[in-house]
Amino acid sequence: MTHVNRALTPNVLQPHDLDPNWRWEGRLPAWGHTSVDFERRVDHDRLRRYRLSRTREALKSSDCGTLLLFDVNNIRYVSATKIGEWERDKMCRFCLLTGDDAPYVWDFGSAAVHHKKYADWLVPDHCRAGVVGMRGTIPPSFGLMKKYAEEIAGLIEDAGMKGMPVGVDYAETAMFHALKEAGLNVVDGQQIMLSAREIKNWDEIQLLTQAASMVDGVYHMIYEELKPGIRENDIVAMSNKMLYEMGSDDVEAINAIAGERCNPHPHNFTDRYFRPGDQAFFDILQSYQGYRTCYYRTFNIGRSTPVQVDAYVKARDWLDAAIQAIKPGVTTDQVAKLWPTAESLGFPDELAAFGLQFGHGLGLALHERPIISRAVSLDNPMEIQTGMVFALETYCPADDGYSAARIEEEVVVTDTGCEVISLFPAEELPIANRY
Numbered sequence: 206m207t208h209v210n211r212a213l214t215p216n217v218l219q220p221h222d223l224d225p226n227w228r229w230e231g232r233l234p235a236w237g238h239t240s241v242d243f244e245r246r247v248d249h250d251r252l253r254r255y256r257l258s259r260t261r262e263a264l265k266s267s268d269c270g271t272l273l274l275f276d277v278n279n280i281r282y283v284s285a286t287k288i289g290e291w292e293r294d295k296m297c298r299f300c301l302l303t304g305d306d307a308p309y310v311w312d313f314g315s316a317a318v319h320h321k322k323y324a325d326w327l328v329p330d331h332c333r334a335g336v337v338g339m340r341g342t343i344p345p346s347f348g349l350m351k352k353y354a355e356e357i358a359g360l361i362e363d364a365g366m367k368g369m370p371v372g373v374d375y376a377e378t379a380m381f382h383a384l385k386e387a388g389l390n391v392v393d394g395q396q397i398m399l400s401a402r403e404i405k406n407w408d409e410i411q412l413l414t415q416a417a418s419m420v421d422g423v424y425h426m427i428y429e430e431l432k433p434g435i436r437e438n439d440i441v442a443m444s445n446k447m448l449y450e451m452g453s454d455d456v457e458a459i460n461a462i463a464g465e466r467c468n469p470h471p472h473n474f475t476d477r478y479f480r481p482g483d484q485a486f487f488d489i490l491q492s493y494q495g496y497r498t499c500y501y502r503t504f505n506i507g508r509s510t511p512v513q514v515d516a517y518v519k520a521r522d523w524l525d526a527a528i529q530a531i532k533p534g535v536t537t538d539q540v541a542k543l544w545p546t547a548e549s550l551g552f553p554d555e556l557a558a559f560g561l562q563f564g565h566g567l568g569l570a571l572h573e574r575p576i577i578s579r580a581v582s583l584d585n586p587m588e589i590q591t592g593m594v595f596a597l598e599t600y601c602p603a604d605d606g607y608s609a610a611r612i613e614e615e616v617v618v619t620d621t622g623c624e625v626i627s628l629f630p631a632e633e634l635p636i637a638n639r640y
Contacts, residue, residue: 222258225406225592226251229619233626234411235418238452247494252408253285253326256401260302263401270369271361272394273384274300275376278569279398281495284308286324288316290455296340296377301357303364311335311353338377345379354383361389372397403566403574404592409496410617413567413594416493417615417626419451420500423489424629431506431637433481437461437474444489453491457571460488463506467609468602470561481507481640484516484603486611495569499596500627501613507640516603517610517634523562523599524612527577531589531597531616531623537577538586540564540597544579550602555580561600566593567615593618596627610634 236246260283264272274280280300281287292298292313301309307328312320317334320327336343337350345351361367371384372394384391405413423444430443441459448456461474463485479485486503503520505513526543547558555578564577575587575595598613612631616623 222254223262225255225404227407227410227592227619229621233414233617233624235414236411238415247408247411249285249408250326252406255406255408256282256285257308259401259404260398261305263397264302264304264372266400267372267397268370269372269392269394269397270366271301271303271364271371272397273357273371273373273376274302274394274398275380276374276395276398278495279374279395280310282398282402282569284310284324285326286310286312286320287495288313294340296338297336299335299337299353299376301360303361303366306364307331309333309360337380341377341379345383350377350380350383351386354380354387354389357384358387358389374398399574402568402570404590405568405594405617406592409568410592410594412494412496413498413615413617414626416453416491416496416498417500417628419448419453419493420489420491420498420627421629422451423447424487424500424502427487427502428504428635428637431479431485431504433479433506436476436478437463438476440487441474444487448489448491453493454495455492457490457492457497458488459490460486460501462486462611465607467611468607470600470609470611472560479506482510484509484513484608484610486609488611488613490571492569497567497569497571498615498627499565499567499571499598499613500615501598501611502629502631502635503610503612504635504637506637509634509636510603510605510608512604513608513610514634516601516608517612520599520601520610520612521632523601524597524614527564527597527599528614528616528623528625531618532621533589533591533618535589536586537564537575537582537589538584540577540589541579541582544599546579550600560598562598564595564597566595568594589618591618591620 297313299311309331311333317332320332321329370390370392373391374395440461444459445456464483483506488501527540530540544562547555552558559580566573594617596615600611602609614625615627
């Protein structure tokens with residue numbers, strides 16, 4: 206007889222399910238990639254229970270009776286299933302959570318059979334094969350959207366939630382029409398999911414810390430490799446290789462930007478060679494067990510000029526002011542006000558400078574709550590809470606007209622302040638291969 210662990214499927218929340226299990230007793234650990242019997246590391250069963258419980262609580266606090274999820278981050282958060290990064294933009298999987306019922310997951314072909322066999326925290330008959338539009342490559346006229354919209358409506362009715370709004374994070378336009386034609390009142394479900402994902406438990410914080418520790422190592426490699434004759438794309442290639450060897454499951458992107466390309470910030474990389482005296486900055490976006498990094502560092506190659514150092518000092522000061530301000534109860538507008546205005550940096554308005562002086566939550570997605578920006582937070586502040594994890598990033602153009610400094614730190618909000626988990630040294634401008 207097959208044993209099924211119902212860890213994710215209780216009809217009644219247990220008191221411990223929402224307990225984040227924080228232990229602020231010292232520096233956050235960065236574990237290895239394996240489980241051992243002599244140290245308690247990530248507890249994946251606890252992680253799965255916590256995420257589903259957070260979602261159920263957020264759903265109960267909303268006007269919705271059901272969540273229908275197409276966002277792969279939300280599907281993973283609720284069901285703890287993932288079939289590879291190739292799925293991210295395919296619109297080929299979906300998940301239904303109705304009240305206190307166990308989640309249903311419609312999976313890409315044989316993945317449903319795989320989950321029945323290996324994901325023993327799911328109810329087997331809730332693991333179903335199914336696909337809708339795959340970004341329109343399966344035309345709505347084929348009828349799959351209609352078929353699954355009606356199946357979903359039936360499950361919602363069986364759960365006693367008929368007539369209640371259905372929160373959908375995002376879907377293909379034709380799928381929205383099919384859901385409405387099936388009699389469902391579709392509303393925005395992404396805000397419910399973002400609310401659920403705001404506060405990380407101990408296991409999520411450990412995974413985020415582990416992800417950051419991997420980037421620490423990559424930056425040490427970059428520091429050693431930065432020299433004339435090396436190109437931006439060489440650093441991107443070496444970083445990808447190192448991260449995957451360290452256990453990354455997705456290197457989402459790496460920005461590598463040097464010299465005259467630093468100002469304005471282009472958010473990309475090219476085949477430009479590094480040259481003596483270049484200011485260069487990098488951003489490493491990758492994930493470990495789904496949990497992401499966003500982690501900038503700036504270097505100079507061989508030597509620096511006074512205006513480059515000045516730009517770095519200003520960016521560092523703005524960042525340190527924000528870190529110093531972070532603690533539970535502070536609101537995001539208070540942090541955003543510590544940063545320079547867009548106009549003072551030569552931009553016409555805050556939207557034109559969006560993302561340069563910036564804070565954003567980190568988790569299964571690169572951008573979660575809270576968002577901290579002068580463009581958003583001054584009029585829509587949000588309270589910072591214990592257990593949030595986010596990145597703070599600043600940017601300062603140099604007075605030479607082309608150099609710029611970009612620094613970012615990842616922080617965990619504790620009971621009394623915050624702990625920085627991005628540890629590659631950045632208190633002063635690092636000079637790689639100094640002449």
